[in-house]
Amino acid sequence: xxxxxxxxxxxxxxxxxxxxxxxxxxxxxxxxxxxxxxxxxxxxxxxxxxxxxxxxxxxxxxxxxxxxxxxxxxxxxxxxxxxxxxxxxxxxxxxxxxxxxxxxxxxxxxxxxxxxxxxxxxxxxxxxxxxxxxxxxxxxxxxxxxxxxxxxxxxxxxxxxxxxxxxxxxxxxxxxxxxxxxxxxxxxxxxxxxxxxxxxxxxxxxxxxxxxxxxxxxxxxxxxxxxxxxxxxxxxxxxxxxxxxxxxxxxxxxx
Amino acid sequence: xxxxxxxxxxxxxxxxxxxxxxxxxxxxxxxxxxxxxxxxxxxxxxxxxxxxxxxxxxxxxxxxxxxxxxxxxxxxxxxxxxxxxxxxxxxxxxxxxxxxxxxxxxxxxxxxxxxxxxxxxxxxxxxxxxxxxxxxxxxxxxxxxxxxxxxxxxxxxxxxxxxxxxxxxxxxxxxxxxxxxxxxxxxxxxxxxxxxxxxxxxxxxxxxxxxxxxxxxxxxxxxxxxxxxxxxxxxxxxxxxxxxxxxxxxxxxxxxxxxxxxxxxxxxxxxxxxxxxxxxxxxxxxxxxxxxxxxxxxxxxxxx
Amino acid sequence: xxxxxxxxxxxxxxxxxxxxxxxxxxxxxxxxxxxxxxxxxxxxxxxxxxxxxxxxxxxxxxxxxxxxxxxxxxxxxxxxxxxxxxxxxxxxxxxxxxxxxxxxxxxxxxxxxxxxxxxxxxxxxxxxxxxxxxxxxxxxxxxxxxxxxxxxxxxxxxxxxxxxxxxxxxxxxxxxxxxxxxxxxxxxxxxxxxxxxxxxxxxxxxxxxxxxxxxxxxxxxxxxxxxxxxxxxxxxxxxxxxxxxxxxxxxxxxxxxxxxxxxxxxxxxxxxxxxxxxxxxxxxxxx
Numbered sequence: 001x002x003x004x005x006x007x008x009x010x011x012x013x014x015x016x017x018x019x020x021x022x023x024x025x026x027x028x029x030x031x032x033x034x035x036x037x038x039x040x041x042x043x044x045x046x047x048x049x050x051x052x053x054x055x056x057x058x059x060x061x062x063x064x065x066x067x068x069x070x071x072x073x074x075x076x077x078x079x080x081x082x083x084x085x086x087x088x089x090x091x092x093x094x095x096x097x098x099x100x101x102x103x104x105x106x107x108x109x110x111x112x113x114x115x116x117x118x119x120x121x122x123x124x125x126x127x128x129x130x131x132x133x134x135x136x137x138x139x140x141x142x143x144x145x146x147x148x149x150x151x152x153x154x155x156x157x158x159x160x161x162x163x164x165x166x167x168x169x170x171x172x173x174x175x176x177x178x179x180x181x182x183x184x185x186x187x188x189x190x191x192x193x194x195x196x197x198x199x200x201x202x203x204x205x206x207x208x209x210x211x212x213x214x215x216x217x218x219x220x221x222x223x224x225x226x227x228x229x230x231x232x233x234x235x236x237x238x239x240x241x242x243x244x245x246x247x248x249x250x251x252x253x254x255x
Numbered sequence: 256x257x258x259x260x261x262x263x264x265x266x267x268x269x270x271x272x273x274x275x276x277x278x279x280x281x282x283x284x285x286x287x288x289x290x291x292x293x294x295x296x297x298x299x300x301x302x303x304x305x306x307x308x309x310x311x312x313x314x315x316x317x318x319x320x321x322x323x324x325x326x327x328x329x330x331x332x333x334x335x336x337x338x339x340x341x342x343x344x345x346x347x348x349x350x351x352x353x354x355x356x357x358x359x360x361x362x363x364x365x366x367x368x369x370x371x372x373x374x375x376x377x378x379x380x381x382x383x384x385x386x387x388x389x390x391x392x393x394x395x396x397x398x399x400x401x402x403x404x405x406x407x408x409x410x411x412x413x414x415x416x417x418x419x420x421x422x423x424x425x426x427x428x429x430x431x432x433x434x435x436x437x438x439x440x441x442x443x444x445x446x447x448x449x450x451x452x453x454x455x456x457x458x459x460x461x462x463x464x465x466x467x468x469x470x471x472x473x474x475x476x477x478x479x480x481x482x483x484x485x486x487x488x489x490x491x492x493x494x495x496x497x498x499x500x501x502x503x504x505x506x507x508x509x510x511x512x513x514x515x516x517x518x519x520x521x522x523x524x525x526x527x528x529x530x531x532x533x534x535x536x537x538x539x540x541x542x543x544x545x546x547x548x549x550x551x552x553x554x555x556x557x558x559x
Numbered sequence: 560x561x562x563x564x565x566x567x568x569x570x571x572x573x574x575x576x577x578x579x580x581x582x583x584x585x586x587x588x589x590x591x592x593x594x595x596x597x598x599x600x601x602x603x604x605x606x607x608x609x610x611x612x613x614x615x616x617x618x619x620x621x622x623x624x625x626x627x628x629x630x631x632x633x634x635x636x637x638x639x640x641x642x643x644x645x646x647x648x649x650x651x652x653x654x655x656x657x658x659x660x661x662x663x664x665x666x667x668x669x670x671x672x673x674x675x676x677x678x679x680x681x682x683x684x685x686x687x688x689x690x691x692x693x694x695x696x697x698x699x700x701x702x703x704x705x706x707x708x709x710x711x712x713x714x715x716x717x718x719x720x721x722x723x724x725x726x727x728x729x730x731x732x733x734x735x736x737x738x739x740x741x742x743x744x745x746x747x748x749x750x751x752x753x754x755x756x757x758x759x760x761x762x763x764x765x766x767x768x769x770x771x772x773x774x775x776x777x778x779x780x781x782x783x784x785x786x787x788x789x790x791x792x793x794x795x796x797x798x799x800x801x802x803x804x805x806x807x808x809x810x811x812x813x814x815x816x817x818x819x820x821x822x823x824x825x826x827x828x829x830x831x832x833x834x835x836x837x838x839x840x841x842x843x844x845x846x
Binding site for chain 1 (some may be wrong): 800
Binding site for chain 2 (some may be wrong): 011013070071076
């Protein structure tokens with residue numbers, strides 16, 4: 001019978017014969033991004049709340065080829081083993097589908113993303129409004145097309161709002177990749193695999209506060225300045241898109 | 256609702272939502288006597304159903320199926336394998352069914368749903384025994400190479416009739432499947448013939464596998480799940496209905512009107528022959544609906 | 560977790576505001592730094608670093624491996640942190656796992672640079688033996704022996720010390736190997752190549768308590784933090800990685816200010832650490 005991994009024969013994915021030329025070389029100052037965008041131009045963002053009926057709140061986000069769903073459950077009873085806590089708990093989990101990447105992988109849990117998602121969101125949630133209980137935030141990356149993590153965070157904050165969890169503000173996240181002498185915003189997978197460094201900001205746009213900031217690679221202070229400004233600017237714009245998505249959802253339910 | 260003058264019944268004083276939570280069975284039975292369901296459906300009506308082929312860009316074939324709010328995303332990835340000695344000119348299909356934690360409050364990370372392996376097994380049995388796909392069509396070079404079709408179905412939203420939705424998405428994904436054209440390279444491995452360089456490549460290399468092609472899909476298996484409660488039969492139950500009334504019958508028929516499987520996993524109600532017949536005839540009607548939905552969705556996709 | 564009374568909390572916060580902390584330090588002063596190298600004989604390099612009561616061991620082990628298809632001209636480095644349950648009662652059982660993975664991710668981010676390898680503290684291309692075929696896999700294992708605050712900085716310093724103590728064996732490659740096959744390698748057990756650690760950054764964690772930032776926080780001080788920023792800085796003064804910890808949001812200008820303070824502090828820490836490392840190495844040779 002098929003479907004059992006133990007007796008399934010070894011398979012391989014037939015790859016393309018002629019390898020793609022890298023779109024970018026270190027020496028080039030002027031190159032075109034794989035999807036033809038400007039260096040400082042984000043992909044158009046699409047958000048929709050209420051994607052999953054079974055959840056207390058949910059959201060779907062799509063930026064280019066990156067597609068994610070986040071469901072929020074609760075606040076519900078914490079696990080029995082948990083000790084008493086006078087503020088609420090968050091429990092985050094991020095997983096990928098087997099078809100998220102172009103090579104069929106194992107739909108695996110992303111421990112790293114799970115803990116980072118927790119940290120990016122906890123500053124925005126009013127945990128004191130649901131003592132003794134847990135809010136579960138589960139995310140599934142349907143397709144990975146680059147900048148998966150920032151998209152996840154923005155989507156998760158919308159799902160939280162959809163679930164009626166008290167928030168200080170929505171959390172918008174944007175990443176910047178450093179490629180040679182250029183800074184490119186909202187990188188796609190191809191760009192991410194060539195990047196010299198990356199900077200990710202998650203922020204609450206209306207409060208103008210950064211909840212999470214990670215930098216990899218070597219950066220000078222002035223470059224960090226430049227990248228942060230780019231990100232914050234994009235976060236503000238993204239925050240507006242997210243806000244209008246929520247407003248739209250609210251106006252259709254009251255009609 | 257009918258005016259009940261039952262003195263021992265304090266349900267009339269209660270808000271409907273509270274009553275629904277506290278006495279779910281009585282809540283449903285009241286509805287059933289009126290031959291209506293809480294979501295305003297008659298007993299034998301199915302929920303709105305839709306199919307969207309080609310939902311996953313990275314897959315060779317994919318489809319999103321929705322029955323009510325139950326949502327399934329199916330994707331097929333083709334990989335090359337060496338066929339087994341017993342059947343050198345046949346490919347194979349591997350079916351995986353996932354219920355990620357996003358789909359239902361019951362599923363928690365690290366603790367998979369009990370239901371998932373049951374549905375996975377049912378799906379792979381149904382797809383392979385129905386003869387929908389001729390495995391010989393998946394052969395590339397007899398005895399050397401054949402296609403392994405990895406079918407991965409993700410439940411994105413669970414609200415009853417999971418098997419029906421999963422099967423529908425699987426069938427739609429196979430109808431959408433395009434088998435890539437491949438050729439043999441020097442190392443004896445198969446590589447995909449890219450579309451733009453198609454002409455010249457084929458001249459110098461022996462094309463092993465013609466062009467991109469579709470599978471021939473003979474009779475399609477489709478299903479309907481019904482819930483039995485006392486003498487009532489409810490078609491296409493929601494998650495709430497399934498959890499309250501525990502007896503269900505899943506009937507799988509193919510489009511040539513042959514019975515492929517009938518599944519009744521226990522439950523407190525014993526099904527009479529008459530009710531089984533009723534279920535089969537309901538399924539027959541449902542399949543006609545589903546076929547229309549499938550052909551409509553593919554027609555509208557081709558237009559775009 | 561450290562449970563503090565209101566009085567203790569106010570004492571710590573007030574002390575920090577007045578630039579005089581509970582143990583007599585100023586806001587930007589480190590505790591006594593102690594470095595010992597070569598503590599694990601079977602590793603290629605190892606070091607033990609103490610920051611006050613925080614005690615960590617790092618070891619580097621090199622093994623022959625294959626480079627990845629994506630980066631055929633680079634070796635591989637992996638970091639792993641283990642929080643021993645002797646270090647703190649909360650690490651018992653699986654309690655330390657979350658912190659362990661958090662620390663190893665933060666270390667990886669600070670040491671390995673971007674995906675293309677640019678700006679990495681460890682030069683991955685120096686780990687290559689035959690391009691596309693053979694490379695060194697460097698396993699950096701860290702153990703937290705005793706936890707008394709500021710783990711990440713201590714781990715970063717321990718790794719830097721361990722790497723400067725690391726000798727990678729010289730390798731002879733059989734020249735006649737056919738191009739298709741995996742070439743045979745001969746590892747010398749006498750000749751070692753010294754690892755270049757000049758570009759390995761140090762990590763400075765600034766903990767924000769009230770409106771001020773402190774370095775090298777004790778657990779009591781860490782429990783009062785609103786947020787913390789860990790910055791890794793190399794000798795050139797460039798930022799090689801940054802992680803923000805703690806929930807509360809920060810104003811972007813505050814972050815930039817913290818980065819510049821961290822840069823300033825890192826210079827002193829680098830000098831101090833380098834002199835401690837060379838002192839430790841000369842002690843080891845004397846033995």
